[in-house]
Amino acid sequence: MRKLIRLFGIGLILAGLVLGGLAVYRNWQRNHAYDEAQRALRAQLAQPAGRDSPAVGAATPRTEPGARERNGRPTREPGPREGAALAVLRVPRFGPGYHPVVVEGVGQGDLAKGPGHYPGSALPGAVGNFAVAGHRTGWGEPFRRLDELVRGDALVVEWRGRTYTYRVTATKTVKPTDVGVVLPVPNKPGATPDKARITLTTCADRDPVTRAYTHRLIVWGELRRS
Numbered sequence: 001m002r003k004l005i006r007l008f009g010i011g012l013i014l015a016g017l018v019l020g021g022l023a024v025y026r027n028w029q030r031n032h033a034y035d036e037a038q039r040a041l042r043a044q045l046a047q048p049a050g051r052d053s054p055a056v057g058a059a060t061p062r063t064e065p066g067a068r069e070r071n072g073r074p075t076r077e078p079g080p081r082e083g084a085a086l087a088v089l090r091v092p093r094f095g096p097g098y099h100p101v102v103v104e105g106v107g108q109g110d111l112a113k114g115p116g117h118y119p120g121s122a123l124p125g126a127v128g129n130f131a132v133a134g135h136r137t138g139w140g141e142p143f144r145r146l147d148e149l150v151r152g153d154a155l156v157v158e159w160r161g162r163t164y165t166y167r168v169t170a171t172k173t174v175k176p177t178d179v180g181v182v183l184p185v186p187n188k189p190g191a192t193p194d195k196a197r198i199t200l201t202t203c204a205d206r207d208p209v210t211r212a213y214t215h216r217l218i219v220w221g222e223l224r225r226s
Contacts, residue, residue: 030112034140037113041101044085080104086117087124087159089132093148100142102157106133115142115200118182122196124159125226131182131199136217143202146217147171155198155221166198166221173204173215181218196223 080086082105090099106116115134122128134143155166174181182199185191198221203213 030138031140033112034114038101038140041085041103041113045088045101080117082107082119083110083113087157089115090156090158091149092154092156094145100134100140102132111135112139114140121182121199122184122193124157125162125164125196125223127196128184128193129182129186129197129199130157131201133201136202136204143200146200146202146219147204149219155200155219157198162226164196164223165225166196167224168219168221170220172218172220174218176213176216178216181216181220186220197221198223 084104085101086104087102088099089102100114102115102117103110103113104117104119106118110116111133115132118131118133121131124130134146135141136143136146149168149171151168151170153168155168157164157166172181180187180189181201183189183191184193184197186197186199200219200221202217204215204217
């Protein structure tokens with residue numbers, strides 16, 4: 001019986017080592033894929049903007065700063081294609097090496113490439129809410145240090161040759177069902193946007209039993225300079 005117990009214990013240890021090794025390898029694969037995707041996205045941003053660019057999709061209402069209107073309606077121009085490179089995000093608090101490319105879309109495949117822009121939310125610098133989601137663990141962990149941000153920290157977005165500097169105004173932990181945090185005016189349904197805002201969202205508070213993320217960490221900011 002003692003021998004069986006000893007063998008059983010050894011088996012459990014070996015199984016734990018195998019599972020741990022698989023987890024490490026899986027994370028390495030995800031991070032490697034993220035790095036490759038980021039390189040490809042940077043190459044996209046280096047290409048001249050135009051209708052033939054891989055970053056351009058179908059025509060969408062133009063919401064960028066200075067957009068002209070025709071007959072009282074926003075002009076329509078090709079918008080960003082889902083999964084394509086959109087902008088570069090820099091956070092001085094995270095150091096000069098932090099400059100992930102933001103992609104269009106927040107699907108699983110999009111977020112595996114980098115932080116993702118919520119489709120339909122404002123574009124950088126525009127009046128409204130430029131909302132971006134990102135992974136806190138795995139897939140490059142672009143938002144791993146989001147909880148270090150404090151009021152007044154700079155969030156710099158580079159888009160189409162311009163630089164938009166937002167300043168953090170507040171942070172909050174909410175439930176995943178609280179989708180009002182990414183509205184044009186956060187948590188105010190139907191309100192008319194009056195300024196250019198930014199919202200960063202990521203996971204928080206992982207349940208130790210289910211390993212599921214039970215809350216979301218939110219960082220809000222407002223445009224201060226362009």
